[in-house]
Amino acid sequence: MSETVTEDEIRSHHDHLGHEVGRDVVIQIEQMNKWYGDFHVLRDVDLTVHRGERIVICGPSGSGKSTTIRCINRLEEHQQGRILVDGVELNNDVKNIEAIRREVGMVFQHFNLFPHLTVLENCVLAPIWVRKEPRKEAEERAMQLLERVKIPDQAKKYPGQLSGGQQQRVAIARSLCMQPKIMLFDEPTSALDPEMIKEVLDTMVTLAEEGMTMLCVTHEMGFAKTVADRVIFMDRGQIVEENEPHAFFNTPQNERTKLFLSQILAH
Amino acid sequence: MAVFELKEALPPPARSAGATGWIRANLLSSPLNIALTLLGAYLILTFLPPLLDWAIFSADFTGETQDACVSGGACWTFITNRLPFFTYGFYPEPERWRVNIGFLLLAAVMIPQFIEKIPGKQWIGLFGLTGLPILVAILLSGGIFGLESVPTDKWGGLMLTLVLAFVGIVGALPIGVVLALGRRSQMPIVRIVCTTFIELWRGVPLISVLFMASVMLPLFLPEGVSFDKLLRALIGITMFQSAYMAEVIRGGLQAIPRGQYEAASALGLGYWRSMGLIILPQALKLVIPGIVNTFISLFKDTTLVLIIGLFDILQTVNSSIVDPSWNNVATEGYVFAAFSFWVFCFSMSRYSQALERKLHTGHKR
Ligand SMILES: Nc1ncnc2c1ncn2[C@@H]1O[C@H](COP(=O)(O)OP(=O)(O)OP(=O)(O)O)[C@@H](O)[C@H]1O
Ligand SMILES: [Mg+2]
Numbered sequence: 001m002s003e004t005v006t007e008d009e010i011r012s013h014h015d016h017l018g019h020e021v022g023r024d025v026v027i028q029i030e031q032m033n034k035w036y037g038d039f040h041v042l043r044d045v046d047l048t049v050h051r052g053e054r055i056v057i058c059g060p061s062g063s064g065k066s067t068t069i070r071c072i073n074r075l076e077e078h079q080q081g082r083i084l085v086d087g088v089e090l091n092n093d094v095k096n097i098e099a100i101r102r103e104v105g106m107v108f109q110h111f112n113l114f115p116h117l118t119v120l121e122n123c124v125l126a127p128i129w130v131r132k133e134p135r136k137e138a139e140e141r142a143m144q145l146l147e148r149v150k151i152p153d154q155a156k157k158y159p160g161q162l163s164g165g166q167q168q169r170v171a172i173a174r175s176l177c178m179q180p181k182i183m184l185f186d187e188p189t190s191a192l193d194p195e196m197i198k199e200v201l202d203t204m205v206t207l208a209e210e211g212m213t214m215l216c217v218t219h220e221m222g223f224a225k226t227v228a229d230r231v232i233f234m235d236r237g238q239i240v241e242e243n244e245p246h247a248f249f250n251t252p253q254n255e256r257t258k259l260f261l262s263q264i265l266a267h
Numbered sequence: 268m269a270v271f272e273l274k275e276a277l278p279p280p281a282r283s284a285g286a287t288g289w290i291r292a293n294l295l296s297s298p299l300n301i302a303l304t305l306l307g308a309y310l311i312l313t314f315l316p317p318l319l320d321w322a323i324f325s326a327d328f329t330g331e332t333q334d335a336c337v338s339g340g341a342c343w344t345f346i347t348n349r350l351p352f353f354t355y356g357f358y359p360e361p362e363r364w365r366v367n368i369g370f371l372l373l374a375a376v377m378i379p380q381f382i383e384k385i386p387g388k389q390w391i392g393l394f395g396l397t398g399l400p401i402l403v404a405i406l407l408s409g410g411i412f413g414l415e416s417v418p419t420d421k422w423g424g425l426m427l428t429l430v431l432a433f434v435g436i437v438g439a440l441p442i443g444v445v446l447a448l449g450r451r452s453q454m455p456i457v458r459i460v461c462t463t464f465i466e467l468w469r470g471v472p473l474i475s476v477l478f479m480a481s482v483m484l485p486l487f488l489p490e491g492v493s494f495d496k497l498l499r500a501l502i503g504i505t506m507f508q509s510a511y512m513a514e515v516i517r518g519g520l521q522a523i524p525r526g527q528y529e530a531a532s533a534l535g536l537g538y539w540r541s542m543g544l545i546i547l548p549q550a551l552k553l554v555i556p557g558i559v560n561t562f563i564s565l566f567k568d569t570t571l572v573l574i575i576g577l578f579d580i581l582q583t584v585n586s587s588i589v590d591p592s593w594n595n596v597a598t599e600g601y602v603f604a605a606f607s608f609w610v611f612c613f614s615m616s617r618y619s620q621a622l623e624r625k626l627h628t629g630h631k632r
Pocket of ligand 2: 065066067186
């Protein structure tokens with residue numbers, strides 16, 4: 001973990017961070033288990049996420065953070081347990097998978113923009129082909145969202161012509177164009193320079209202010225402290241500690257967590 | 268403390284080197300380079316003048332018979348006299364206007380593809396791949412709309428070569444795409460069928476495919492059922508080339524990072540849409556050189572139809588040079604045939620380069 005942007009910095013720019021978490025459950029994971037061949041990556045993972053809740057997942061490399069959130073939109077298949085997203089059970093039924101993917105947006109570490117399409121085309125592709133929206137409508141909303149991530153002037157460019165931070169903000173806008181109810185972030189800032197991390201984090205904080213349900217795998221402590229409602233610590237495929245950020249960072253309970261946090265602080 | 272002002276953006280410097288600068292940098296930059304330049308100049312001066320003299324300055328272009336060829340250079344009279352045969356084969360003379368219309372249609376579809384900024388050029392191209400082959404097939408074979416029927420064994424020359432190449436190209440690309448996707452499919456049956464198909468066709472020489480299509484296939488067909496020899500050749504060539512095409516395209520598919528598939532899935536795009544909108548456009552663009560390579564070799568492989576008795580352009584030349592009324596015209600004939608092939612293959616190569624430039628987006632990685 002690192003603190004490219006400090007808690008105070010974030011708070012000084014965003015004054016609507018405090019909010020009420022809804023009561024209704026949007027993601028429910030029960031006793032999820034997963035193996036890669038013989039390797040038991042996820043062990044009895046239980047997680048309940050409420051509407052509007054922001055969750056930060058952290059933990060050492062290889063602990064199964066990515067795998068956990070990738071199971072939520074079926075980029076990885078879980079082998080045991082139950083996952084319910086907005087009331088729909090994730091199983092082999094293609095209809096369910098499609099329904100869930102329409103509601104869940106994802107932002108990747110390496111952006112994964114489509115290099116052969118312009119920024120605007122990247123954004124309108126899924127709304128047009130998956131949600132069957134008229135092109136004009138989709139483009140109008142895409143432009144609004146690009147404005148929100150502060151890059152409307154790049155709409156006609158190709159991803160290869162943008163900086164990393166701009167690309168990641170396009171990726172966020174692209175996900176938002178599908179009007180998802182839940183956003184998953186898998187280390188969205190780890191491939192970026194500090195200057196760009198700030199831009200991207202700022203976009204994410206704004207999104208949180210607007211009440212988006214978010215699950216973020218990130219090592220940005222400042223973000224976790226200010227934005228998260230809950231921080232989850234994973235180790236060797238298990239959730240070993242789960243707490244609200246203040247308690248998590250100041251009075252960690254588990255030995256592994258203490259070691260992990262002390263390593264960051266020594267950093 | 269020093270304070271620096273942000274500088275204004277300036278236009279890039281003009282190209283500093285003139286003609287002498289270019290010569291010095293590219294031809295005379297080092298002793299080895301000077302030696303190579305001299306060697307090149309020597310070779311050009313030795314071989315080019317006699318070649319030009321033979322092909323142009325002392326060549327004959329006019330006349331009706333061998334007797335017109337007296338100046339000792341190339342006897343292009345032979346080519347100009349036989350040009351109709353090289354172009355149409357045995358297609359009946361009064362019906363050749365139909366072939367000409369076919370050529371015109373082909374040109375009308377192809378030429379816009381080379382010119383930038385022609386509105387609707389992708390629709391013209393799409394028509395070229397779908398409507399055009401059907402239209403031309405009706406036009407050339409006739410039998411309906413009051414057109415006299417011309418059996419395919421009368422087709423020949425350049426026209427036949429173009430028919431074979433065009434159908435081969437238009438057929439092999441989509442079949443190749445399907446086979447390549449099939450070979451990477453999650454479904455074992457699909458994968459096995461596609462892999463077997465590819466390996467079977469790729470493992471035999473084209474000549475034996477054509478031979479089997481023309482000699483063996485009729486043995487298996489029931490008595491009285493015959494189907495057109497040209498059609499059999501077309502199917503053989505298309506299947507053979509689509510197996511190659513499939514492997515070229517599979518190479519492209521493998522080069523697409525997993526993140527692209529994941530991003531497409533995460534956005535809710537299903538298999539066909541991910542492939543059609545995200546993966547294939549990128550994969551095909553990556554392997555344009557390989558695809559065009561296959562097209563070019565397909566174009567030249569059409570000459571093999573001679574072994575099943577079809578008269579493509581090379582074969583019309585071949586049979587003309589043994590005509591006793593012309594002597595020693597083999598060189599002219601083969602140069603003409605080679606040049607005809609080169610023109611088409613080179614155009615394909617140029618087109619692909621233009622396409623690569625056009626589709627290039629952002630920075631190369
Ligand atoms: N496709 C795969 N096949 C086999 N093992 C895999 C595969 N993907 C991940 N793993 C293993 O599963 C474990 C968990 O991987 P995961 O990517 O979820 O870790 P992570 O917590 O996201 O780590 P990082 O912080 O490095 O991204 C790792 O030990 C990894 O080696
Ligand atoms: Mg990870």
